[in-house]
Amino acid sequence: MEVLRDQMTALLEQGLYDSAEILGGFLMSATASNSDLPPSTRAENMVLLADALYGRKEYRRALNLYRQAVQQCRVTPKQTVSGGRSSVQATSRPPSVNSLHASTINENEVKYKIGLCHLAVHDTRAALSEMEGIPPKARNLKINLTLAKLYRSTGYDRAATAAYKECLRISPYVLEAVIALAELGVAAKELHSLLPQVGVRKMSSTFGHVLSTRKVQPKSIRSPVDPFEPVRWFQRLADGHCSVYGHNYKEALEHFNYLGQKFPNNVHVLLETAKAEAAMGRNDEAVHNFEKARQADQYNISSMDEYAMLLRTRSNQVELNRLVHDLLNIDPARPEVWVASAVYWELRDDRVRALTYTDKAMRIDERLTSAHLVKGNLSLSLNRSEVAVMAFRKAQSLRTDLRAYQGLVRAHLANSKHKEALCAAREAMKAMPHSAKALTLVGDVYAQNSEGRDKGRKFYESALRQEPGYLGAVLSLADLHGAEGRNDEAIALLQRYLKTWADDSLHTKLAQILAASNKLGESLSHYQTALSINPLNEAAKKGLERLEKQMKGVDPDALDEEEDNEGEDADADAEEGEFL
Template sequence: MEVIREQVVFLLEQGLHDSAEMLGCFLMCATTSTNDLSPSIRAENMVLFGDALYGKKEYKRALNMYKQALQQCRVTSKQSMAIGRNAVPSIGSRPSSTNFTHLGSINENEVRYKIGLCHLAVHDTRAALSEMEGIPSKARSLRINLTLAKLYRTTGYDRAAIASYRECLRQCPCILEAIVALAELGVASKEIQSLFPQAQMKSARMPTDNYDPSRWLPRFTDGHCGMASLDYKGGLEHFNNLSQRFPNNVHILLETAKAEGALGRVDEAVHVFEKSRQFDPFNVTAMDEYAMLLRTRGESTELNRLVHDLLNIDPTRPEVWVASAVLWETRDDKMRALTYAEKSMRVDDRHTTAYLVKGDLSLSLSCSEAAVTAFRKAQSLKPDLRSYQGLVRAYLAISKHKEALCAAREAMKAMPHSAKALTLVGDVYANNPDGREKARKFYESALRLEPGYLGAVLSLADLQRVEGKNEEAVMLLQRYLKNWADDAMHTKLAQILAATNKLGESFSHYQAALSINPQNEAAKKGLERLEKQMKGVDPDALEQEEENEGEDVDADQEEVEFL
């Protein structure tokens, strides 16, 4: 039996789990049929066989085997304690400090950890958490603490998650995912850095290797804390610094691209995403964010190529299905897009962008209540400006003005120096005739804070149009178009010019918008209406006739079916 055991160990070390499981069957035969084996040897054999089963992804079989091994461990523990009580200590001897959870090469706490992993693999999160919490805190290794931290976070126990992530960093400051998680859980950068070993951090003041973690970990922490606190400018500054030091670091490139996108710098964000793909074309992380930016720019060909690549790389990742949803949305198949967004949630129910895309799609399909639910979930997972903007739009769509204002003010509180947050509050006030003066003040404040923020320009132009101040709106948009060629701004100007019967000028601006973004739906529809106007046809009357004709056809069809 010893030879078989050694061979099973060797096969497991080589990662040959199928072979280890087959040979392990012979080992288990010897384990169960021989009565003279000690419980500790039985436990070791069972753990080895369980490891082979876990490697084969037969998690329930592995779980059963680990539980049997744990039972054998406890039998040995009781026997050892009985021997200890019955033994007569010699004069001057000390009490034994033997840890009875260590039985040869078997550690009871490690077995409990493996049981927890099996529960996780079959999606029984509560059972996994219960099992791992039974491991004494002093006996928890780095991987046990990290797994516990993730479990606590998944189940909503944020305080316990923070404590476990802290412990991870005390054990090893290079657990970068712990730094990112703590930042997202709202822990301040200085507090996180205080967990790094001081002896190591002192080396940052010495002329050492540029790759020494002590020289870049603080800035890495500052960058992620900035992004988590919605200070996108601060986060971008730190990541730009890191990207100069580590120019081909894919993680830093992706974080830089996300920061640029959050600041509304779409062209810059797309450029950085393209750079990351040039360096690592098989990366899937954050590619759904890239897809959303490609949609914004109307680059349908590149978006189609991206989704094709992602499906060939790893269709089990949630990012792939979010990107697929975005692609089908651009093809105006919103129901299919919604199906893919929901598929992403089934793959990973904590993937934030899936809820953002579902919220947008739900709004476009006039399912505003579903949109509220989706945006709320996105906000609870990882708040950012998009979830706040979505919530405001969804609440306004169902005439819940108080809730919309509350969401907008939450955004302003989270981002006190953001022109986008100020504009969001203005949008809520603009929706109410009595609040238009307040809306104007918020838009003007946003433009003073960030003169180049086009969202505030468009909102202010809309407000002026509603108030009948079309000339002021035209002058405002023309002034900004001198410095920023933006398809949305051309479209807005074209709409206002069409309303004031300046059809020729309106036509040229619609064409300019579509030359920048051929997928601009507002520009397409506006141009269709304008062409009807230029032919002397009332587009509103024509649309009403088409609707009535459609109703007549439906009625005829119903009558035929009835007959």
Template structure:
């Protein structure tokens, strides 16, 4: 043949896809014009050319050539051979054990490649249809893992479970499969049954089984994350960190798990450690950005976003971080634009839906916010999605749906003060159920005395009931141990209600010294200043100016 096929394969193996596509055009010209070329060689030439196109990310062109090659392969006579030449380029090869009577052309590999093209063109069902045509016994690790992901995207959880289990049978160290099975709520014992057993039955020394024990520990940690078992999660991840110090993946998994149960201070520390280990890592950095957004000093968030944009601007984490940055600058609409972009880049990116839901709530678009939180909840339930569903449903006057979400959170996290507080928040919106709300808040504080969210909610409830002295006493008690701007703001609001304006002014000022960007304190202080001037604090400034102008006009008319 005039065009050496092995040279085209060499270009593809080295990732030189532009050169490979150019040479492939010559190969295809020889293939189509020659009458002497066999159907097998013709099909394999087409597959090589399609590989070059796939490497250039020209997925639709590649799909068309792969299909043509597959149809051409039907003309190949069946031969008795022991195996077939692997036609995948390096990095994309899929090896399979072929039966005795097969075609030299590997149809299963081409079916998988056709499926990959469909997947990259976002036609998930067509991709699955192609891959399901590969006999289950001939599916490699890569095929099974890809199919597991596709099944999850289409909510075929039972089929996904089978694919992920098969991955672990083929390679027990496929950690993606362990995480996916835990995410799907598969019981720990069922996951461990597929892993190599940690108990020695052959009299081997215990040291030979250490590599198996940490794998089981990893599965235990992931299941603890999904069941919101913070104590178990911390124990397992800490054990893994002792065995594998400075492990970036474990630090990030720990931090993300702490975010999921609302332990933000601990999560911040672990994200900081992870970032110091690898400043160019993108995984989990959007979660870190969302936490940094709440800090008074925006400089670290600015640096983080700049680093992420320089590393890879096409990842969803970058757009979530951008949304957090613009939200921090109080440009909600611009922030929402970036949040929406993050979920367009990756439709299964949970932090994108979380920040999008929070932004929609702040823009008084509660129904759209509920849809965003519901999607996040479907993908991976955590405290933030429960909180968003409760707040959103209360805002659109659906207390039953809010209570259902809160109770589901409590069922998932029975030992969580935050989940108890969430149920109390729902009852607090009903004047006839405030006694129930109080009991849940008090239970939350007994379980976790340092949880300020429950203390603030209980103080707010007491103030609404007219028990302002008790509310002040509770908040003053917490202020002895925590210099927190939200405590000062709540105290200022209650003092303003009972017309103790000097104390209100003192606490608003203290809140703004701790956090100059506290919007509630800034608005409260503006209102308080109008009140101290003797003006109506609920009257907008423009109306006040109009009233002053009217008064001056009346005075002038009287003088005239």
């Protein structure tokens, strides 16, 4: 039997789970036929076979055996395991598995594996209950990190914060804990206290083993300008993420740009820079950094859902098609892939098909914010405003995102629920007190009816005082002037900003107002300028078509829409092959 155990352990170490499972069947048969075996040995054999089943992704079978092993442990006289070797190994077996050559097993490790099995079958509550049964002193880094994620996914943010902090006390290099704590609202100064202060700090023994045996030089010996000293860039990374989740994107960019200079072509830094730029409305720069990230690692999928959503706003169907095609070839099991696919089919005007892909993304990961945002927008376009409200509310609960608040406002206004829309906009303003976009959102709600337009104007002006370059407030204020019949004021406002900002949306808006003022020649010039800046500007394309009909003396609203729809579908099918 010892030979079988040793060989099975070796197979598990090599990740040969199929062979281990077959051999484990013989081991269990030998165990059942030997009535003299002590419970501890029976438990060890059960754990070995359960590990093989876990590796084969037969989680319910593994769960059953792990539970039987725990029952056998409780028959065995308690023995001290705290002084034993650490259980974390760098293999694909269930984390924290012992060598199992010892005469007893660690009951806490088996509990952890039971929790992993519950997680694998999406029973989060049972997983949390099992892992909470592990005494705090017996929790290593992997257990604490898993617990933190479980607490967060079930809404226990305070417990999640404590667990993530414990991870950093064990090892300050667990950067996902740093990012998670920033998302949970921990202040940058508090994060600094948990990060390395000088040089490379020795890992706690609970991490499993010391990662480096090199002696740390005294601070006076090391170079004072070493750019790779953790205290220098760890803190900037923490500051950058804290700024992002505090919605101070300008400050976040300063930190990420610093990191980008120290670590050129770092994918994480490029992606975070791109997302911060997109949040600021600097779409050209954001696209550039997303592309740099893809060039640095063409197989990366993280944040590609955000990139797809950005390409959608630019109506870049060709590039979006290429992105989705690449992502599907890399890993169709990732939820970001299906969000990108949904965005693509939304752009192709197949909203029902797009909705099926958002649902598929959420089945893979129900906590992916982008999936709920896309579902909300799709539901709104299909006049399912109540479904849209639920989707945006879910997105908002997962992460404080202005796009979720914007979607909520639009959904409530679609139902003529002005009070609810105003409440959602004010929630955004409270969550993001320094955001010009949030102020503009409140203004948009007030501007919906004539009695609130004065208040709306004040919010737009306040947004522009806070962020003079925020063009969203400029466009909304121009619309408000137009709605009140003050086209000359709208034209003057837009022309003033065009002296500083060569933006296609400003040219498009100015062209629309000029056309409404019957200044058709000037309108034509601005439409052409908008399309020269951004050939994919759909609003400018449609506006130019309408203007050309007006200039010919034809009513642009008199023609059928069928011509345009047939032409668009034919062109799209001719240009691009379907990949789904």
